[in-house]
Amino acid sequence: MKVKRKFFEKNDLKYTLMTVLTFVVFLMLWQVLAMNNLIVGEYTPSPSEVLEAFIFKIYNVGPDGNLLITNILTSLQISMSGFVLAVIIGVPLGLLMGWYRLLDRFVRPIFEIIRPIPAVSWIPLMIVWIGVGTEAKAVIIFLTAFIPCVLNSYTGIRQTSQALINVAKVYGASNFYTFLHVGVPSTVPMIFAGMRIALASSWSCLVAAEMLAASAGLGYMINMGRNFGRADVVVLGMIIIGFIGYIFTTVFTVIEKIVVRGGTI
Amino acid sequence: MADKVKIKVDHLTKRFGDLLVLDDISFEVKKGEFICVVGPTGCGKTTFLNLLTRIYQPSSGELYIDEEPADPKKHNISFAFQEPSAMPWLTVEENLEFGLKIKKIPKEERKKRVDRILKLLGMENLRNAYPKQLSVSEEQRVIIGRAFSTYPDLLLMDEPYGQMDIKMRFYLEDEVLKLWKEFGSTVIFITHNIEEAIYLAERVLILSNKPAKIKENLEINLSRPRDVTSEEFIELRKYVTDQIKWW
Missing domain, CATH: 1.20.5 (Single alpha-helices involved in coiled-coils or other helix-helix interfaces)
Structure with a gap:
């Protein structure tokens, strides 16, 4: 061994x-x-120029008016609030739709219409409805992350093995008990796959969301970099978005390994 | 008390649309009896079992346990399925506890029963293993242990050893007899393996071709442990084989 x-x-x-x-x-x-x-x-910066921009942005607010850490934290706050909201609403909705046929028939027509609409196309409406603050950006992120959360939970719970459902039924379990103790745990790997897609898309939607009259954030920093002709700042923003996305994926994989018991089904 | 009727199947009929699968099946099972059901391939054995568990509802007829219509919520029914049905996210111990939790058995009692089953199965060292870490036969043994753990009124088994090789089958057949004697459960065991049926059963129900009827109700009066090479055993095996021949 x-x-x-x-x-x-x-x-x-x-x-x-x-x-x-x-x-x-x-x-x-x-x-x-x-x-x-x-x-x-x-106009294409070299890696060493990007590194210089990185060091510069740690201590200086130019050209966008914020320190790098402020931009990172602002973006994290927006994307996390959108993502967490999407998980809290999307996962249970997908699970319930997948298990209870009546709810499925009721919700799915609307869901199927909303599903193909790109999240960014909601931006003008969001400005009218809730302005240009953090909430509006979080809602855009929410709309991006919500779809994979619902879809994966829905598909996952519908694939629950009939044999496992029958085990609970024969023991006299109620439909809700079977949902909670067989349906949901057997869907956990699929829920995680959905959350992983949701996290990636919510993070990558950040730049678009921060086009909504932001005053801080990585997307905002990229926009300002473009306005001031600072390609090094643009590329730095892109790399940081990619790097944080990578950290997310790594942390998520670790959490998944802890939560998904007994390996993938 | 030993002759008390535990299960009564009364004119059970099942149709899927125009297709008649089970035709007016009636029989009784005494408390603590071990019955095997055999029949030609595709005759409706699994449908028959699914009716008994109430996974399907009968088109007509009824199943009674202790003179009351069977109800999984009220009666203590267990099922060992043909396909792997251990919950992949639960450990061996938690899988054995699964039915006990649904039946709301107190924690202390649950632990006592799980320990007893694990000891009988000789799987104490695999207590915390997940199904994925077990071999196919070990997983099937957990499923059978789980079926016995609720001390069922009626235990239904649908070819639980269908996927095992012959050596493992012999071993597991002895194990299921050990569990049956230990717990005194009433067992209905479905199999397509005639040798297995005669080795295990006190009584063999032979079903006819679809639509399935009871063709014969055959008492097996061989002493235990049974010898599959003995003359009487081979004779019985030949007889049952002739009965299920449809060609």
Whole structure:
């Protein structure tokens, strides 16, 4: 058994090194191309310029008027409130729709109409309804994250094995008990998959949401960077959005491993 | 007391649209009896069992447990399914407790019963394992243990060893007999394996081709442990095989 473990450790190290190598090669290539103006002319910043912008933004508010940390925290607050709201409303709604046929028939027609509408197309209406504050942005994020939360929970619970449902039925369990103790736990891996998609799309929708007359946030920082011709700030914003998205995914994977008991069904 | 009728199946009929699957089936099962049901492939054995568990409702007729129409909420019915049906997110211990929690058995008693089953199955060391970590036969044993854990009035088993190899089958058949004797449950066991039916049962119900009727109600008076190579055993096996031949 020990030999096996060592084998895996060796492989783990190999894969980690490969990942690091990808970044190194990518950054080197980028640096060389940017230094020689080989990408799209002089407006493309090199990695070293982005790094300089990063250090600059830690202590300075220019050009957008906020420190980098303020922008990050503002964006996190908006996207998290939208995401959490989507999970709180979307997951139970999907589960209940998937289990109770009557509710499904009642809600689904409206849901199917709303589903294909891109979240950003709600922006003008949001401005009219609730203005341009944090709430409006959070609602845009909510609309993006809500759909995968509902869809995955719905599909997941409908795929609950009939044999498992029958086990509970034969023991005399009520429909609600079966829903809670068989339907919901068997759907947990699918719920997590939905939440993962929701988290990624809510984070990537940030720039669009922050076009709503924001005064801080990573999307706002990117917009300001564009207005002031600061490509380095634009790219820095993009990289930070990507990096935080990556952290989200990693943290989520860890939580999923703890919560999903007994492995994937 | 030993001859008390526990289960009464009274003119049970099931139709799916125009298709008549079960035709007027009536029989009685005594308390603590072990009955095997055999029949030609596709004759409606599983439908028959699903009627007994109330997963399906009969087109006509009724099933009585202790002279009352069977009701999973009132009566203590257990089912060991053919397909893997251990809850993947629960440990072996929690799976064994699953039915007990629905039946609202107090925690202390639950623990006592689970310990007893685990000991009988010899699976104490797998108490905290998840089904995914078990072999197919181990998972099936958990399902059978779970079925016995509620001390059921009626235990229904639908080819629970269908996917096992012959060696494992022999071992598990002895194990189910051990559990049956220990708990004194009334068992209806469905199988397509005639040897298995004669090895296990006190009585074998032979069903006819679809629409299924009871073709014969055969007492098995062989002493236990039964020897599958003995002359009487082979004779009985041959006899039952002839009865279910549809060709």
